Amino acid sequence: MRLAALAPVLVGVLLLAGAACPSAEPAVPDPSWGVVDSTCAPDRLAEQRRAGLSMVVVDAHWDRLQPRPGAFSPDEATGLAARITRCLDAGMRVVLGSGAQYPPSWVRELPDALLRDQHGGVPRTGGVDLVFAAAPRAALDDYLTRLVAAVPAARLTGLRVGTSAAGEIGYPGPHESGYGVTSWWAFGEAAQTGAGLAPGQRSTPMPGWVPGSAQWSGGTATARGAGEWFGWYSGALVEALAAQARVLRGAGFTGEVHLPVPGRGVLPADRSVAVGSLLDGHGDRDGSLYRGLDHVAALPGIAxxxxxxxxxxxxxxxxxxxxxxxxxxxxxxxCRPEDPGVALDPTVRVERWSNLRFTRAQAARAGLPVVGENPGPPGETTGGSADSDSEREQVRRAPAYARSCGLAAFTLAFEEDLHTPRSGVTLADYVGAITSP
Structure with missing residues (x-):
C-alpha cells in the first residue's frame, strides 16, 4: 500500500475533517483486506487470494535473527526473506513487523537496558528501555539496519515499529512491575540523570520527582510542573518512534512506516483532572496515563x-x-463524518465512544492515513479481553467498523485461526463479512 495508493483515502480523511469540496463527495473506497501473522504458506496464500485478500502482516523476531551481537543468523535471515518473498510473489502486499518487541537476552544485559519504575521495579515482561537508554537503542539501530538489508525491503508496503512489549506505542502497563503498585516507567539512570541518554531524548524536567508527590526540590509541586512532566513522558515516545523511522530511512527503506496505536489514550478532560491532582492516579480510566498514551498530542507530533x-x-x-x-x-x-470536528469539544461525551472512534478522529485531525486490526480472541495476551466480542463476533463485526471509520486497510488477527478447526472461525466467515454490504 504505497502512499499513492492511499490518495483516495486521504481525500476521505479531509472530508471527515470538514474540508470544503466544490464537487460531490466521492465514496470512500472499501478497505484492503488481509491477515495478521501470515505464514506465507503457498496453500493458504492461494486460498486467501481467491477469497479477495490482498495484504498480510509478517513478523520478524529480533531474538531469533540476532541471538548474538554484531551479526545476523544466516538461516533465520534467509528464512524470513523467503517467507516474505512467497507472499509478495503471490500478489500480497506485505507489512513487516520489525520484531523489536522480542529483544535478545544479550540486549537485556546492556547498561540501563531494562525500564525502571519509581520503586526500582522492572516490568515482569522484561521490557527493554527503547525510549531513554542509549545502549539498547544503539543495539536496536544496528538490528533495524541489518533487517532492512536482509529482506526485500524495496518491495515491502510498510514496516512496523513500536516501543512496547506488544510492539505498539507506549510504556508497560501500570501494574507490570510485580510490586502491586502503579508504575511510571521513567526512573532509569538515563531518564533521571541524563547519563547514557539516547540521542534526541531529554532527561526528566523534574529530577527525582515522583508523580503524586506534593513536594519537589525543597518546594511544592504544581499542576503546571506535573503537566510538563507528563508532556515529557509521553513526548519521549514520539521521539523514540521518530528515531526508529530515521534509522530505517538511513538504511534505505522508502516505504510506509506503520505505527501500531493501542486504545484511545488519555481523554482531554481526564488529562486535566490527572494533572490537577499531580498525577496521583485520578483521571486515569484505563492505564493510559502510566503508559504515556496521549493520542491527542502524540498523533500530530508523529505527523x-x-x-x-x-x-x-x-x-x-x-x-x-x-x-x-x-x-x-x-x-x-x-465512526461518523463529524467526529474530527467535535472530538475535542468539552460538551461532547467522548468517554462514551469506542477506542477506535476516538482515536480515528485524532488521526484524521492530524492528517494521518489509517489502517487497523482487531484485538484477537478474548483472553489472549495480544489484546483480546474477557469483555471483548468472541472471535467469531470480531470476524463478523470488525470489517463493518473498518468501513465506517474509513480505514485504508484491515488485517484480521490472526491467520492461523482462519485455517485451524479449533478456532471455530473460517476463511469463509471472514469472506462473508467483507463481502456483506
Missing part, C-alpha cells in the same frame, strides 16, 4: 516528527470498548 510516509495502525477495531459503546442508547461505536 511532524516521523519521516514519511507514515501510517497509523489502530489495534482497537472491535475491542471491548466497542462492545460497551454499541450497547448504549444511542450507540456510540461507529
Amino acid at each position: 511532524a516528527a516521523v519521516p514519511g510516509p507514515v501510517v497509523v495502525d489502530l489495534t482497537s477495531v472491535d475491542d471491548a470498548t466497542a462492545v460497551r459503546a454499541r450497547a448504549l442508547d444511542p450507540p456510540e461505536d461507529d
Whole structure:
C-alpha cells in the first residue's frame, strides 16, 4: 500500500475533517483486506487470494535473527526473506513487523537496558528501555539496519515499529512491575540523570520527582510542573518512534512506516483532572496515563516528527470498548463524518465512544492515513479481553467498523485461526463479512 495508493483515502480523511469540496463527495473506497501473522504458506496464500485478500502482516523476531551481537543468523535471515518473498510473489502486499518487541537476552544485559519504575521495579515482561537508554537503542539501530538489508525491503508496503512489549506505542502497563503498585516507567539512570541518554531524548524536567508527590526540590509541586512532566513522558515516545523511522530511512527503506496505536489514550478532560491532582492516579480510566498514551498530542507530533510516509495502525477495531459503546442508547461505536470536528469539544461525551472512534478522529485531525486490526480472541495476551466480542463476533463485526471509520486497510488477527478447526472461525466467515454490504 504505497502512499499513492492511499490518495483516495486521504481525500476521505479531509472530508471527515470538514474540508470544503466544490464537487460531490466521492465514496470512500472499501478497505484492503488481509491477515495478521501470515505464514506465507503457498496453500493458504492461494486460498486467501481467491477469497479477495490482498495484504498480510509478517513478523520478524529480533531474538531469533540476532541471538548474538554484531551479526545476523544466516538461516533465520534467509528464512524470513523467503517467507516474505512467497507472499509478495503471490500478489500480497506485505507489512513487516520489525520484531523489536522480542529483544535478545544479550540486549537485556546492556547498561540501563531494562525500564525502571519509581520503586526500582522492572516490568515482569522484561521490557527493554527503547525510549531513554542509549545502549539498547544503539543495539536496536544496528538490528533495524541489518533487517532492512536482509529482506526485500524495496518491495515491502510498510514496516512496523513500536516501543512496547506488544510492539505498539507506549510504556508497560501500570501494574507490570510485580510490586502491586502503579508504575511510571521513567526512573532509569538515563531518564533521571541524563547519563547514557539516547540521542534526541531529554532527561526528566523534574529530577527525582515522583508523580503524586506534593513536594519537589525543597518546594511544592504544581499542576503546571506535573503537566510538563507528563508532556515529557509521553513526548519521549514520539521521539523514540521518530528515531526508529530515521534509522530505517538511513538504511534505505522508502516505504510506509506503520505505527501500531493501542486504545484511545488519555481523554482531554481526564488529562486535566490527572494533572490537577499531580498525577496521583485520578483521571486515569484505563492505564493510559502510566503508559504515556496521549493520542491527542502524540498523533500530530508523529505527523511532524516521523519521516514519511507514515501510517497509523489502530489495534482497537472491535475491542471491548466497542462492545460497551454499541450497547448504549444511542450507540456510540461507529465512526461518523463529524467526529474530527467535535472530538475535542468539552460538551461532547467522548468517554462514551469506542477506542477506535476516538482515536480515528485524532488521526484524521492530524492528517494521518489509517489502517487497523482487531484485538484477537478474548483472553489472549495480544489484546483480546474477557469483555471483548468472541472471535467469531470480531470476524463478523470488525470489517463493518473498518468501513465506517474509513480505514485504508484491515488485517484480521490472526491467520492461523482462519485455517485451524479449533478456532471455530473460517476463511469463509471472514469472506462473508467483507463481502456483506
